[in-house]
Amino acid sequence: MSVPRAVKWLIVAIAAVALVTMTVVWATRDPERTYYGRHTNVLAAGERVVLMRDFATDRGRRVISGTSAVVKSDPAWDEDSCYPDRPISITLSSDKTSLSVPRNLLQK
Numbered sequence: 001m002s003v004p005r006a007v008k009w010l011i012v013a014i015a016a017v018a019l020v021t022m023t024v025v026w027a028t029r030d031p032e033r034t035y036y037g038r039h040t041n042v043l044a045a046g047e048r049v050v051l052m053r054d055f056a057t058d059r060g061r062r063v064i065s066g067t068s069a070v071v072k073s074d075p076a077w078d079e080d081s082c083y084p085d086r087p088i089s090i091t092l093s094s095d096k097t098s099l100s101v102p103r104n105l106l107q108k
Contacts (some may be wrong), residue, residue: 043074043088049106057099068093074103 043049048070055063072089076082084104091098 041082042076042078043071043103043106043108045071045073047071047108048093049088049090049108051101051105052107053105055099055101055105061097063092063099063101069099069106072098 048068051063051065051067051069053065057063069090069092072091074088075086082103085102087100088103088106089098089100090106
């Protein structure tokens with residue numbers, strides 16, 4: 001008993017669609033996203049960020065949520081070193097003050 005030609009082409013088409021879908025999903029994944037969550041990926045020096053919550057420095061200065069800044073340095077070198085509370089060095093856009101804040105307060 002042979003399989004009809006239409007069924008063979010249907011199987012080939014389904015396999016092709018599955019292959020294309022897997023390729024697109026693999027190609028568009030975010031390589032910097034980690035299992036810690038969306039606020040742990042590596043930040044490049046010079047990248048613009050925004051504080052998501054108010055922050056008080058150890059010297060008593062308050063920085064309000066929504067303040068924009070530029071990343072000076074991020075100690076993480078790959079996805080495995082991207083814990084959420086790691087300190088990120090930033091420079092505030094408003095007055096060029098340098099601060100170190102936890103990564104989980106920043107958003108790209």
